[in-house]
Structures are given as C-alpha cells and as structure tokens.
Amino acid sequence: MAPKKLGLKQRYAHMTRGLDWETTYQPMDAVFPYDTFEGIKIKDWSAWEDPFRLTMDAYWKFQAEKERKLYAVLDAFAQNNGQTGVSDGRYVNVVKLFLTGISPEEYQAHRGFAFTGRHLRGAGPRVACQMQSLDELRHIQTQIHTISHYNKYFDGISEFPHMHDRVWYLSVPKSFFDDARTAGPFEFMIAIGFAFEYVLTNLLFVPFMSGAAYNGDMSTVTFGFSAQSDESRHMTLGIEVIKFLLEQHPDNLPIVQKWVDKWFWRGHRVLGLVAMMMDYMLPKKVMSWKEAWEIYFTEAGGSLFQDLARYGLKAPKYADVATADAEHISHQNWAVFYQYTHAAAFHTWMPDKEHLDWLSEKYPNTFDKYYRPRWEMWAEMEKQGKRFYNPSLPQLCQVCQIPMAYTEPGDPTKIAFRCSEVGGETYHFCSDGCKDIFDGEPEKYVQSWLPVHQIFQGACGGATIPDVLNYYRMNVGADNMDYVGSPDEKLWNEWHAGKAREAV
Amino acid sequence: MAQIASITLLHNDDARPIIEAILADNPGVRVLNMPGAVKLDCDDELIVKRASVEERLGRPWEPQEIQLVLVSMAGNLDEDDDWFKLSWKH
Ligand SMILES: [Fe+2]
Ligand SMILES: [Fe+2]
Numbered sequence: 001m002a003p004k005k006l007g008l009k010q011r012y013a014h015m016t017r018g019l020d021w022e023t024t025y026q027p028m029d030a031v032f033p034y035d036t037f038e039g040i041k042i043k044d045w046s047a048w049e050d051p052f053r054l055t056m057d058a059y060w061k062f063q064a065e066k067e068r069k070l071y072a073v074l075d076a077f078a079q080n081n082g083q084t085g086v087s088d089g090r091y092v093n094v095v096k097l098f099l100t101g102i103s104p105e106e107y108q109a110h111r112g113f114a115f116t117g118r119h120l121r122g123a124g125p126r127v128a129c130q131m132q133s134l135d136e137l138r139h140i141q142t143q144i145h146t147i148s149h150y151n152k153y154f155d156g157i158s159e160f161p162h163m164h165d166r167v168w169y170l171s172v173p174k175s176f177f178d179d180a181r182t183a184g185p186f187e188f189m190i191a192i193g194f195a196f197e198y199v200l201t202n203l204l205f206v207p208f209m210s211g212a213a214y215n216g217d218m219s220t221v222t223f224g225f226s227a228q229s230d231e232s233r234h235m236t237l238g239i240e241v242i243k244f245l246l247e248q249h250p251d252n253l254p255i256v257q258k259w260v261d262k263w264f265w266r267g268h269r270v271l272g273l274v275a276m277m278m279d280y281m282l283p284k285k286v287m288s289w290k291e292a293w294e295i296y297f298t299e300a301g302g303s304l305f306q307d308l309a310r311y312g313l314k315a316p317k318y319a320d321v322a323t324a325d326a327e328h329i330s331h332q333n334w335a336v337f338y339q340y341t342h343a344a345a346f347h348t349w350m351p352d353k354e355h356l357d358w359l360s361e362k363y364p365n366t367f368d369k370y371y372r373p374r375w376e377m378w379a380e381m382e383k384q385g386k387r388f389y390n391p392s393l394p395q396l397c398q399v400c401q402i403p404m405a406y407t408e409p410g411d412p413t414k415i416a417f418r419c420s421e422v423g424g425e426t427y428h429f430c431s432d433g434c435k436d437i438f439d440g441e442p443e444k445y446v447q448s449w450l451p452v453h454q455i456f457q458g459a460c461g462g463a464t465i466p467d468v469l470n471y472y473r474m475n476v477g478a479d480n481m482d483y484v485g486s487p488d489e490k491l492w493n494e495w496h497a498g499k500a501r502e503a504v
Numbered sequence: 505m506a507q508i509a510s511i512t513l514l515h516n517d518d519a520r521p522i523i524e525a526i527l528a529d530n531p532g533v534r535v536l537n538m539p540g541a542v543k544l545d546c547d548d549e550l551i552v553k554r555a556s557v558e559e560r561l562g563r564p565w566e567p568q569e570i571q572l573v574l575v576s577m578a579g580n581l582d583e584d585d586d587w588f589k590l591s592w593k594h
C-alpha cells in the first residue's frame with residue numbers, strides 16, 4: 001500500500017518540532033543568556049504557532065522563484081534604458097531616499113533577526129527568525145542591485161553606506177534600528193516584528209511601490225513587491241509573537257504594552273520621511289499620506305487592536321496624536337528639507353501650481369491655512385533670486401533625532417518643545433511620545449549620537465558646512481541643492497530633447 | 505465596527521486566477537485598485553480556496569504558492585492544504 005501523503009500541518013510539525021534538545025554540557029541559561037533579563041515569562045515554548053507553516057525546502061523553492069522573476073525584470077529594465085522612461089527626473093529622488101534611508105535598515109533587520117534567531121529558546125520562533133534574517137539580507141542585496149543601475153546616471157547614491165552612518169537625517173532611521181538592536185530579543189521582536197512589520201510596514205512599502213509603478217519605475221516596483229511578498233510572512237511572525245507573549249503569562253502584558261507604545265511612536269516618526277515622499281516627491285501621485293494613514297493605520301490598525309483587546313492590550317498611546325499629525329507631518333518635513341537642501345543628498349523643489357492644488361484638495365483642513373502661503377512665499381523669493389536657505393544647525397530631538405520642527409498637538413503655529421533633566425543636563429524632545437520614551441530609559445538615550453551635537457563637538461570633519469559636507473562625502477553641487485539647475489536635471493532634459501528629436 | 509480581513513496581491517497574470525477566486529468565494533468583497541497591486545477587503549473573514557483557484561488555473565495549485573504574488577494581508581492567518589484564510593473571528 002502506498003504511504004498516505006501527510007497534510008500541510010503534519011508535514012510542518014515533523015519538519016520543525018523535536019529537532020532541538022535540552023543541552024547537557026552547558027546549562028540552557030548559559031546557551032540562551034538573553035531571553036530572561038527583560039522580564040518576559042515563557043511557560044511553554046512549544047505553544048508557538050507559525051501559521052505559514054513554511055518548511056526550509058519550501059522556503060528555498062519559493063525564494064528562488066522570486067529571485068528569477070526579479071532579475072529578469074532588472075535585466076530588461078537595464079537593456080531598455082528604463083531610467084529614461086520614468087515620469088520625470090525628479091522621481092529618481094524617491095529612489096535615492098529609499099537606498100540611503102531604508103535599504104541599510106534592511107541590513108540592520110537582517111542582523112537583528114540573526115541575533116533573535118540564535119537567542120530565543122524555542123525552536124519555532126528561532127526558525128521563523130532565521131528565515132526572516134535571510135529575507136532581509138535578500139532585500140538589501142536586491143535593492144542595491146536594482147538601484148546600482150540608477151547610480152550610473154544620477155547623483156546622490158554612490159556613497160550610501162558611508163552617508164548612512166553620518167548624515168543628519170539618515171540618523172533618524174539608523175537610530176531607530178540601533179535602538180531596537182541594542183534592546184533584548186523580545187523587545188526587538190515587538191519593535192521590528194510587530195510594530196514595524198505588522199503595524200507600519202504597509203505604509204512604507206505599498207505606497208512607495210505603487211508610486212514606483214505609477215511613475216514608470218518597473219525595476220523598483222519589482223524589487224519592492226518581491227520584498228513585500230516576504231513581508232507578509234514577517235507580519236505573521238509579528239502578530240504571532242505578540243499573541244504568544246500575551247498568552248504565556250499575564251505579567252507580560254505591561255511590558256509588552258510599554259514596548260507597543262514606544263515602537264509605535266518611534267515608527268510613526270520615521271515614517272514621516274515616507275509621508276514627505278508621497279506628498280511631495282512623486283511626480284505622479286498615488287494617494288496622499290493622510291489617505292494612506294486612514295487605510296493602513298486607522299482601518300487596519302483598528303481591526304488589529306480590536307482583536308488584541310481580548311488580551312488586555314490597548315491601542316498605542318498617542319495613536320490619536322499620530323492620526324492628527326497625518327494632516328501636517330509631510331508638509332513640515334518637506335519644509336525642513338527645503339531649508340537644508342544644501343546638506344541633503346537628494347534634490348528639493350517648491351511644488352508647482354498643479355501640485356499645490358492637489359495638496360489643497362487632499363488636505364482641506366490644513367494646507368491652505370498653514371502651508372500653501374509659505375510655499376508661495378518661498379517660490380516668490382526664488383524668483384527674486386533670494387532662495388531661502390537655513391544657515392544654522394537645528395536642535396534635534398534626543399529620541400527620534402528629527403530637527404525640532406514639529407508643532408504642538410492642536411496648534412500648528414507653535415513649535416512643540418519638551419525637555420527632561422538628567423544628571424544636571426537638559427535633554428530636548430519633539431513630542432510627549434519621544435519624552436516618554438526617554439524618561440522610561442534615560443540611561444540609554446543620554447548616549448545618543450546626535451549629528452548636530454557631534455558637529456559642534458568637532459567630530460564631523462570641521463566647524464564649517466563645507467567641512468561637514470566633505471565628511472559626509474557629499475559631492476557638492478551635484479548630490480545636494482535644488483533639482484532645478486542640477487546635473488540630474490540637465491541629463492534628464494538632454495534625454496528628452498533627444499526623444500523629441502527622434503519623434504519628428 | 506467591523507474588523508476588516510484583507511489581502512493585497514500583485515496585479516499580474518499569475519495572481520489573476522486567485523483574485524477571481526476570491527471575488528467568487530467572498531460575497532461583499534471590496535476592491536481597491538492601486539498601480540501594480542490590488543487590495544481586497546472583507547468584513548471579518550476572507551478565504552482563498554484551493555479548488556476555486558485550480559478550476560480557473562487549469563492545473564494543481566497549492567495555497568502556499570500564493571506567497572509568490574502576495575503583497576500584504578490583515579487578519580489572523582489559517583493556512584491548510586485546501587485554503588488560505590484570513591480572519592478576525594475566534
Ligand atoms: Fe525587508
Ligand atoms: Fe521585513
């Protein structure tokens with residue numbers, strides 16, 4: 001009689017359980033030294049469920065298939081000079097922001113999951129973390145391969161790893177991941193697996209990649225959606241870890257709640273870069289940041305936290321503040337980058353009339369009242385040859401590391417300042433959310449590497465802006481400043497003049 | 505408030521039979537088209553049935569293959585040999 005084929009659930013159980021063992025040469029606590037100090041109590045590691053039930057052999061099969069498809073598209077894009085067919089030369093700045101600000105975090109995610117994949121005591125989560133670690137390595141590799149094609153033509157890309165560890169705004173995503181990776185393995189899982197992957201990653205990848213598709217960038221949309229297909233697995237891991245911790249012991253609830261509050265707020269601040277990208281940098285727009293927030297946080301997050309309420313978990317503290325911020329954050333961020341365009345490795349511009357009208361329509365409560373007049377004034381100043389640059393260095397929030405440019409909840413005309421005193425020093429914050437995080441762990445955040453402080457301490461190449469830009473390896477006059485007048489613009493216009501000539 | 509079970513798939517040839525199967529098997533499903541992707545939303549629960557996909561595809565299909573075209577999802581996942589289900593029901 002032929003043996004009966006096992007079902008998926010049985011196959012998975014055979015391939016993943018009973019493969020680990022209780023160590024005898026060394027006590028288990030010496031082999032897994034990091035999974036107790038955070039105070040999380042686990043009674044039964046075998047209660048871990050992986051709903052994807054992906055075994056290693058299936059994993060390799062699917063990942064290989066994804067890679068074949070992706071690299072076929074990348075080849076076709078390069079062979080057909082796809083870079084000349086994007087919606088506008090401005091679009092490439094989206095790709096620059098992605099490679100400099102996000103791809104290095106894929107690598108940090110890879111390392112973080114490699115660590116948790118080694119240091120959690122249960123075999124189920126260890127396997128899931130190891131797969132995710134490999135995924136994240138695949139993400140940064142495919143992103144570098146894809147964007148290296150743009151690097152042949154456009155500025156601001158070539159020094160991305162060097163810049164990532166130094167440039168002021170790149171410290172925002174970098175410090176987010178540094179913070180997660182220097183936490184214990186459970187906090188890392190809540191920070192990256194749950195808060196980032198489950199609650200916030202949709203807001204990062206779906207609009208970015210749909211934006212790439214809409215703007216003719218076939219290569220970026222393909223790596224993006226190829227990565228995102230792994231992301232669904234990561235989201236499942238994130239939701240699984242939170243359910244697992246909450247089911248294991250009631251004492252875990254307050255610890256987990258504190259992490260959820262913290263990482264939601266930190267993630268929301270990092271995603272402000274995406275907000276700005278969507279509302280200002282895509283020549284052809286997919287949806288506004290506010291619309292994306294409604295779909296992916298208010299609606300999707302609402303369903304999720306309604307589900308988790310049965311464990312006593314509450315929606316993140318300051319979720320309401322973050323939702324109110326969705327009316328402002330993209331505009332306030334773009335204002336910062338416009339003022340500091342001389343120190344950023346991508347180009348800026350003031351929106352044209354059509355773009356301003358789109359923003360007025362998408363932000364009826366705030367844009368005409370608070371932001372449009374400022375943009376129109378700055379555009380007017382440009383015309384008069386008095387383009388506005390901010391020559392000073394901004395004060396940074398000690399936690400999120402963003403310049404202190406955000407406004408008070410409920411009063412968009414007033415900059416928000418918070419501070420705490422520790423050891424005779426005053427530390428500054430952009431918001432109650434960031435202040436709470438600092439106050440919860442001041443001994444960690446007093447050590448933050450803040451780019452502006454480092455410049456003033458003489459740790460960044462010198463005392464003048466040219467010294468600092470040199471230290472950043474910024475190719476001045478090419479990587480930075482406005483799009484209009486840039487070598488990128490010149491090249492783009494030449495391509496299009498060529499296309500127009502061929503057309504007649 | 506109804507909880508929304510949701511799946512986002514690539515909008516390409518490989519995903520089309522899956523999208524069609526979802527539309528057929530989930531009454532009241534709502535469709536949001538985005539460049540390159542499509543988001544399908546249902547109150548409380550959304551299911552992808554192996555048999556329905558196979559019928560449209562004309563070949564055997566395992567629910568795990570959905571990973572090749574999956575962009576995002578919301579809901580607790582239950583995957584088995586015959587279905588891929590996202591649900592907020594307990
Ligand atoms: Fe990733
Ligand atoms: Fe991920």
Ligand SMILES: [Zn+2]
Binds near residue numbers: 397398400429434
């Ligand atoms: Zn802050």
